[in-house]
Amino acid sequence: MSTPLDMDAYRQSVESLKAQEAALRYDHDALLHMTEDEARANAIFTRLRDAEVQARWEKEGDLDNFAGMDFYGARQNGLGQHEPTLVWDAIHRMPKGALLHCHFDGTVDTRFLLEHARNTPNMAMKADRPLSSPEALWKATVEFLVLPSTQERAATSIYSNEYVAGTWVSFHTARETFPYPHPYLSEQYDQESKLPNYLFPSSGSASASKPNGHAAESATFDSGLSFDAFAHALMTLTPHSAAPAIVNSKQAWAKFQSTFGVIAGLIGYEPTLKAYTKELLRSHARDGISYTETRINFLTEFMVRADGTPNLNHEEWVRIFIEAVNEVKAETTDGSFVDAKIIYTTVRFVDNEKLRWYLEDCLTLKKKFPEWIVGFDLVGHEDPLLPLEVYIPELLRFQQRCKEEGVEIPFVFHAGETLEDGGDADLNLYDAVVLGTKRIGHGVSLARHPLLTDMVKERDICVEICPISNQILGYTASMSSHPSLLALLHRNVAVALSSDDPSIFENFGLSYDFYQLAISSKSTSLISLAVLARRSLKYSLVDEKTKATMLADFEKRWNAFLAWFLLEHGHVLQN
Amino acid sequence: MSTPLDMDAYRQSVESLKAQEAALRYDHDALLHMTEDEARANAIFTRLRDAEVQARWEKEGDLDNFAGMDFYGARQNGLGQHEPTLVWDAIHRMPKGALLHCHFDGTVDTRFLLEHARNTPNMAMKADRPLSSPEALWKATVEFLVLPSTQERAATSIYSNEYVAGTWVSFHTARETFPYPHPYLSEQYDQESKLPNYLFPSSGSASASKPNGHAAESATFDSGLSFDAFAHALMTLTPHSAAPAIVNSKQAWAKFQSTFGVIAGLIGYEPTLKAYTKELLRSHARDGISYTETRINFLTEFMVRADGTPNLNHEEWVRIFIEAVNEVKAETTDGSFVDAKIIYTTVRFVDNEKLRWYLEDCLTLKKKFPEWIVGFDLVGHEDPLLPLEVYIPELLRFQQRCKEEGVEIPFVFHAGETLEDGGDADLNLYDAVVLGTKRIGHGVSLARHPLLTDMVKERDICVEICPISNQILGYTASMSSHPSLLALLHRNVAVALSSDDPSIFENFGLSYDFYQLAISSKSTSLISLAVLARRSLKYSLVDEKTKATMLADFEKRWNAFLAWFLLEHGHVLQN
Structure with a gap:
């Protein structure tokens, strides 16, 4: 293609390029098939968003704040505070589907x-x-x-x-x-x-x-x-x-790791554990999250019973979790909470022998609670801890054991939560993919791997990106400089925005992560956010029937949200 | 592909994936065709690099420093200081080809x-x-x-x-x-x-x-x-x-812009101008840069003559530049300096009428000094300044005028020096590509555009990435979190590492940018750096004959470097 010399041809070339590229993006189909209400709501939302960016984040002469800035700086500038802004309020109210990546002990307000x-x-x-x-x-x-x-x-x-x-x-x-x-x-x-x-x-x-x-x-x-x-x-x-x-990042991780030791003794007590689980589900429901897959770290073998004796085992723990879910289900009448499941995790410093114990423990729990244990993961700071490569023999054996026992426990591995190009944590991505991981936790370094990025897309592996967590833990300076978030979204790789450890970062729920993306990316619209919400449900690990129910439920809630949004903000388009 | 259950098959799958991905990278061919000396030097360099990372950047218990950290932090930790480290010393001594992106008034030590x-x-x-x-x-x-x-x-x-x-x-x-x-x-x-x-x-x-x-x-x-x-x-x-x-970024740009006003009066004086130009070339030669394409900002119409009168015009300025180049050429006997050219630039706040004046001025200079004016660019802070879109009529007219006058002045546009997804500066990438830009200055947001990334590769457009500049100006927190650098390199998009405004950032020459990449990316080897050096020459805007001479000259210098390196460090492999 040679450079066109007249303006019409020029404009056409540019517009055609932009359209071709937009057609590759994750939200293209949804934008193409908007209902009339969606189209109106989308236009209004964009207008409100642009106004909020101007008024709060990109104010003339304000050199301290910017859209998508570091989370604590943004909080100082009013993000999600007492008087919610219009965009925050809308995002908070919209149904956001599932939260697929949060660590159980780092989720409920401390x-x-x-x-x-x-x-x-x-x-x-x-x-x-x-x-x-x-x-x-x-x-x-x-x-x-x-x-x-x-x-x-x-x-x-x-x-x-x-x-x-x-x-x-x-x-x-x-x-x-x-x-x-x-x-x-x-x-x-x-x-x-x-x-x-x-x-x-x-x-x-x-x-x-x-x-x-x-x-x-x-x-x-x-x-x-x-x-x-x-x-x-x-x-x-x-x-x-x-x-x-x-x-x-090193300083952030040192502090981050220290918080778990403080939290452990408060959470690991039978009555608190149950109340905490219920609050986790309720607080998520309040933020528009109807389904949660939480990673429980089963490293510690025993918790403390109500009477103070430290011998509450994993099976009892899962029972408490189930009771809590069922009680919240029973109390929920507005459809805001649907379900929650457990991803069994242990930490990447155990040796293979110990890992086998955990994997067998996971299998045992799965057989006892087949609906509740939906995946397995290894967690912890990827850079200094052991790479997946070390655990391959036991992980392959586990897959064999699952077959023998007639159960399916998909891998949902953390991988690529690193900036180290070609280091062990980066290479975890290869192992995760070859091990058949259903989703990837973080994948901060994924977009740098052209082949893996294509494979992840082809195999329909969802990437659980936790942008605020990534920023606080030093993998990106701001929402908009994230090495993979926009690169993957624009390539239509499935992404589920997640909060990771919201009680430790204080990015509770999903509103903060959704807001920071919406405010910092002009190409992100209300419809884009709805696509993210739908996808989070699509990539959950429940059976297909439950998934269909959750997705149908989402559409009902989405339509109710649209009705509210148009009632509240419909006048904007008339101005 | 289903998950393999035995270890051998597993390892084979992972190794094959890694190999397939490595084959896509920019340095693959060079790594495949290393001479024996190159292979030895490469192995030694990697060993030295890994040791230096451990000893200086990733010391056990040191939470303050890390490989590829922010430039000023790295300087505090000794980067490029009095006693050069082995890796710094090697990188400084190696021939680094061309510097394709530096602003004339921001290049020589203040x-x-x-x-x-x-x-x-x-x-x-x-x-x-x-x-x-x-x-x-x-x-x-x-x-x-x-x-x-x-x-x-x-x-x-x-x-x-x-x-x-x-x-x-x-x-x-x-x-x-x-x-x-x-x-x-x-x-x-x-x-x-x-x-x-x-x-x-x-x-x-x-x-x-x-x-x-x-x-x-x-x-x-x-x-x-x-x-x-x-x-x-x-x-x-x-x-x-x-x-x-x-x-x-906003604070950095405010300070950055203020520096040019201070520098202007010192540099814009005939005798200094000439001495400065010579020092620019000499200091680059001392850092292993044999060819420079410098962007001269011709916004100001007149400089100050030796006698203090402020009426030295653009033509005289170019003559001074040429004299300086020729004098340094004449004094250079060791082949360390080969040539330098000018990219004519003005700033993205002029209106179309004024732009036409500058474009005609550029044409006039090109006709007077056909070998010396090799491109045209518009510079300045992309986020707040005018997008290329505004200038299309004049830029298309300029292409027509060049045809009429029988000259070629390729565009070499800054584009995508931004984090704003879908904002004007991000959209500059589309215009730059459709306008037929030969190279892209910065392209920080490029890797988020799958279609444009493919087109840039297909059309063999080189991206001048300035990682230290990008970090100091707030587009990335560190070398390794750069949103496009590794993503483009690993997709084999042509990249020329550049220093941008080294006198203002104090990342003089190319050694700092090369070092930070080498130290922060395990997948980057000595051979990778040599590929970057060769490519910088390949994507220069000189005629093919001169380019062939420069490339041949590079190989001579590269072999001399290898000989020195093996003599100096050959013992490492015997240990």
Whole structure:
């Protein structure tokens, strides 16, 4: 094709190229077949979005903010705060289908766990050093655990120099005698309390979410609230004025990994576990997520029973999960919650012998709860931990064992959560594909592999991309510089936006990830977001019949959303 | 393909996939046809690189540094400093072919300009406010200019509150009476003086590069050196302890754009212009770059003559450039410098009428200096400035005019230097391709366009990727998270690594960009770097005969490098 010399021919060439490229994209068919209502809603949404970008993210002269900027910066600039913006509100209300990638212990607001700890008389706490100075707070490794009531707690204050490292003290005493006032009750934690109200039920337990409402009212120092703010900082990556700043992936991972150890003791207690599971489902339902596949890390063999004895096994744990799902199903009358399933996971540092134990454990659970265990994965920081390659013998044996036992447990591997070109974590993508993974967790480095990208598309493997997680953990500086998100979407590789560890990052639900994409990409429309929602259901691991029901249910909810949206914003097109 | 159940079949599947994918990459043919020496050197280089990554960038327990990290962080960790590391040294010594993307006024170390200013009696300085406090230094807009000796300078000190904004004062007086000691002679500037010595000639003018050697010797306050450090900070993006930190693309661009106004008055003076051009070529030759295509911004119609009159026109400017090139050619006996050409550019804020003037000016210069003007481009910050789309009528007319005049002036457009998906700057890629651009400047967003990526490859359009520039200007957080670099390389789209504005970023030459790629990508080998070097020559805009000579010359230099490398490091393989 030679360069055309007249304007008409020129314009035609450019428009034809743009059209050809748009036709390759994931949302092309949906855009081509919009209903009249969808077309109107789509045009309105784009107009609202462009206006919101101008008014909030790309304001003339504002050099500090930009559309799709880092999540905590965006939060500072009001993302998802008290007064929802029009676009945020619409995205929050729209049905978003399934959340396919979230780690069970990193999903429900940590304040929910703290509230339960406050109501757990036998909750204990320990640290690897006396918390005798503000500096020690940030250096210490802190753990919580419910102990049998008969087990003694040390009487020495954990804040005194006499505290013996590693001894258990009463959580309640520690909370009530917390000696450090501000800045541990920091401005960041204050901002957290401005989270959209719908993330917390308005009755009863809601108080957990508003400690600073109280703090603001009374200027006097409140040990309990300051302790809560400190504990919140231990369990989240949200920047905290008193804690060391995090500026790269290594630092983010170090902090990230430390949060799980703090959370473990709060969550791993029978009554909390059940309440937590129910809150997980309810909070997702409130955010328009009707189905969740959560990765449960079964590394720890036992949890703590209601009576404080630490011998609640995996089978009992799954039973608790099932009870919680069924109870939330029973209480849900508006169709906002449909179901939840478990992806069995263990961590990429176990050896092959131990892996075999977990795989057999997974098989056992699958046979006992065939509908509930829908996949297997290996999790953890891919860069430093063991590559899939090391586990091939056991993973192949597992596939054989599944055949023998007549069950199907698809692999749903994390792979390519890395920037290291040609490193072990990058090479995990090859193993994941050859092992027949049904989906890929993250795939940050996938778009750099032309052949694998084509294969992933051909084999209809869905990539669970967690953009806010990827940004916070240092794989991209912003939504729009993600090395694979837009590259895969524009090649029509199936992508399910996911939140990963929303309680630790505080990107609860899917609204934040959807919002950041919508606001930072002009080529993303309301219809595009609906395609993402439908696809998340399509790539879930339920049987085809259930899937068909979920998809039909989605269309009902989508139409109801459209009706609301047009009623609320229909006037925009008349202006 | 179903999942293989035995290990041998499994391994074969994975290895075959890896091989198929490797076969798509840019360096595949070269790796397939290595000479024996190349194979040895390649193996040694990889070993040295892996060791250097471990020892310097991925040290156990070091959470602050990582391979391919942000450039200024990497400089703090020793990148390219006094004692070159083995990998740095090898990369610096290897021939790197052509530098195809650098802006003329942002290329030679600003200390070279300062040294010339010190030797220019009529150099004047002004500011838009009195520089009467340390804070004012960073808020002020400062300009330099050579004035006719007859023109009066204000006697009031520019540091006094009485200074009238915008009046010219003597540069020399301002320098000698600079009242602010440290921290304006900052640790950053000290570090600059530790730049590898080969970036500066060791005789004569070298003193310009070592001001702090003196400063360190004498602990007394030196106004001149402090002033130089301040002026250096005005002209570079190098972080400076006293200047505001830059944390995103908007802030980086604001500072970046301000540097050109400071540089303009130092460079736009006939004697300096010629010396600067020669230093540009010499410094590139010292870094293994034998050919440069530099984009000259002809926005300003006139420069200042030796006698201080501001009427040196574009034709005279090009003559000075040619003289400089020929003089450096004549002085070069070791084959390290071969040639340099000009890409005519103006800025994306001119209107179509003004653009027509520049295009005709470009045509006039091309007809006068047919060998020297090799392309046309429009430059500037793509996101806020005008899209190519606006200029189509004039650009098409220009192509017609070139035909009429019987000359060829290919377009070499900046396009896609953006993260904005579907925004104007992103859409520039379509226009650039349809306009028949020979190369694309930046193309940061290109890899997200599957169709355009294929077309760019098919039409053999080279993408001038400037990874360190892209990182400093906020398009990627690190070398390895670049949205297009590895994605394009692995798809075998032609890429020419480029430095963009090395005097402003201080990524002088090509060694920094080559090093950061080599150190951060395990799939990049010495042979890969040689392919990049060869390609930079292949995609230059010289005639085929000259290109063949340059390529033959490269092979000679490459073989000499290999001989040196094997002599120096051959023992590594025997260990």
